[in-house]
Ligand SMILES: Cc1ncc(COP(=O)(O)O)c(C=O)c1O
C-alpha cells in the first residue's frame with residue numbers, strides 16, 4: 001500500500017526493502033532519534049530543484065515572447081534564513097509580507113533590491129524598515145497607505161519609493177474561499193470594477209501614486225488565490241491587468257514598467273493528484289500576455305511571479321510518532337481507527353481552517369497487515385484537530401510507529417501556533433545523507449519566558 005516514491009512526496013523520499021523511509025538519504029529513525037517528533041523535514045535538493053524549475057520555465061517562456069521575468073519566492077509559505085539563501089542562490093528574489101519576513105530575508109543576505117514588501121495593513125515601522133533596506137518594491141494595498149508611505153518618504157527625504165498597486169481583477173480562483181484573493185468581497189487590493197462614469201479604485205490608486213513625487217509607480221500587482229489547479233484564471237487576470245495598464249497609459253501617458261502576476265500554483269497533496277506543471281503554465285501565460293499586449297498595442301512590461309507553496313510545499317513532510325490508537329464504530333456500521341499523533345492543529349492548521357486533505361503513511365517499518373480506514377488526529381483539546389481526514393493505514397498501526405504526512409512544507413510551520421501551549425516543532429533540513437536544524441524546536445522554557453507572571 002506504499003505510494004512512496006513519487007508525488008505527493010518530495011523527490012528525496014525513498015522506502016528501503018525493509019520498509020524504512022528515508023529523506024535526502026537520512027532514515028526516519030535517525031531523524032526521530034536526532035531531532036525528536038513532531039518535526040518538519042525539508043528536502044533541500046527538492047526545494048532548490050523546484051525553485052530553479054519555476055525560474056527556468058518562466059524565463060524561457062517569457063523570453064520567447066520578448067519579455068523579462070523575475071521569480072519572487074513568497075516567504076509566507078515558509079521562511080528561514082537558510083531557505084531565503086537557497087532560493088536566492090537559485091536565482092529567485094524574495095517576496096515578504098511583514099517586518100519579520102523582511103528581517104529574515106535581509107539576514108540571509110538577500111539584497112534589498114531583490115525584495116518586495118506586501119501587506120494590507122503595514123505598520124509605519126514595517127514601511128520604514130522596507131525603505132531603510134531599499135526594497136525593490138512596496139506593494140500598496142489601499143489609498144490610505146499610499147498617502148502614509150508618501151508622507152514617510154517626504155519626512156525622510158531620499159529617492160522616491162518604488163511602488164506597485166495591488167489590484168483585484170474579479171477572478172475567483174483557488175482551493176478555498178479563504179485563500180482566494182481576487183474576488184471583490186475581501187480585504188486585499190483595489191478593485192478594477194468601476195461605477196458608471198467613475199474611476200475604479202485601482203485607477204484612483206494609481207493616479208494617487210502618480211500625484212505624489214515621493215513615490216515611483218513601478219507597476220501593477222495581481223494575485224488571484226492559492227492552490228490553483230485550473231490555470232485559466234492566471235490568463236484572465238493577466239489580460240485584465242494589461243488592459244488596465246494600457247488604459248492608464250492612454251489617460252496619463254505613463255506606461256508602467258512592471259506587472260506582477262502573483263503566486264498560487266497548486267501542488268499535489270494526495271497520491272494521484274497532479275501539480276501544475278511550471279513549463280506548461282509559463283508557456284500558456286506568456287502566450288496570453290503576448291496576445292493581449294499586441295491587441296492592446298502596448299509594449300510588454302517586465303513580469304514577475306510569486307510562487308510560495310509550489311517551491312516549498314512538496315519539499316516538506318511532517319514526521320510524527322503515533323500515540324493512542326482507538327477504533328470507533330460509525331453510524332453506518334463501519335469502523336474508523338483514530339490514530340493520535342504527537343502534534344496536530346498547532347503544527348498544521350490547514351485541515352481545520354480550509355478542510356485541506358492530506359495523506360499519511362507509516363514510515364518506520366513495513367507491515368503486511370490489512371489496511372483499515374483511519375483518521376489521523378492530533379493531541380489538542382478540539383475535536384476538529386484532524387491531521388488527515390481519511391487514509392488507509394495498516395491494521396497493526398500502533399503506539400511508537402513513525403508516521404509521515406507529505407507536502408507540509410508550505411503553510412505548516414509558518415502558520416503554526418502554541419495552542420494548548422505546545423512548543424512548536426523544529427524544521428530540519430536533509431541533504432546528501434545529513435540533517436541540519438534550520439529552526440530549532442521550541443521548549444516549554446521558551447513559552448515560560450514569554451509569560452511575565
Ligand atoms: C500576494 C501573494 N503573493 C504570493 C502568494 C503565494 O501564494 P502560493 O503560496 O499559493 O504560491 C500569496 C498567498 O496566497 C499572496 O497573497
Ligand SMILES: N[C@@H](CCCC[NH3+])C(=O)O
Pocket residue numbers: 076178179181226227350410411
Ligand atoms: N495560507 C494559505 C495560503 C496563503 C494565502 C495567502 N494569500 C494556505 O495554507 O493554503
